[in-house]
Amino acid sequence: MMRAQITIEYLLLSVIALVLISFSVFALGRIKDASEKAYDAVEFRSSAADLANAMDEVCALGEGNSRVVYLRRAIDAEGGLAADGGRYAEMRDSASNLTIVREAFCDIAGAVGLEGKTEVKNEGGEIFLSKS
Numbered sequence: 039m040m041r042a043q044i045t046i047e048y049l050l051l052s053v054i055a056l057v058l059i060s061f062s063v064f065a066l067g068r069i070k071d072a073s074e075k076a077y078d079a080v081e082f083r084s085s086a087a088d089l090a091n092a093m094d095e096v097c098a099l100g101e102g103n104s105r106v107v108y109l110r111r112a113i114d115a116e117g118g119l120a121a122d123g124g125r126y127a128e129m130r131d132s133a134s135n136l137t138i139v140r141e142a143f144c145d146i147a148g149a150v151g152l153e154g155k156t157e158v159k160n161e162g163g164e165i166f167l168s169k170s
Contacts, residue, residue, distance in 0.1 A: 117146025
């Protein structure tokens with residue numbers, strides 16, 4: 039009788055331990071997913087800022103100037119006119135559905151899938167973006 043009681047207590051403790059471990063694994067998985075999303079967002083913002091700064095610099099330097107920037111995330115970029123008549127640059131990350139819109143000083147020809155080494159070129163006052 040004593041052996042059966044010890045066996046049942048051992049099984050009960052084992053089940054409790056397995057339940058606690060499974061909750062821990064589930065929680066760690068969710069934490070990992072959240073941290074990956076946060077990292078992706080920071081990496082996109084950094085790449086978008088680098089691209090926007092290169093566009094502003096090439097625009098300010100005038101026609102014929104170009105810069106090469108390295109983008110760590112795939113970015114779709116396009117320009118447009120705001121309701122108040124100003125120009126804007128919109129950069130999107132299709133993987134994480136993030137979008138950043140910044141004021142632009144030159145017209146921007148859109149480009150899709152910019153990643154890695156990217157050339158930003160001013161041709162006739164319009165900014166062209168292309169993979170290098």
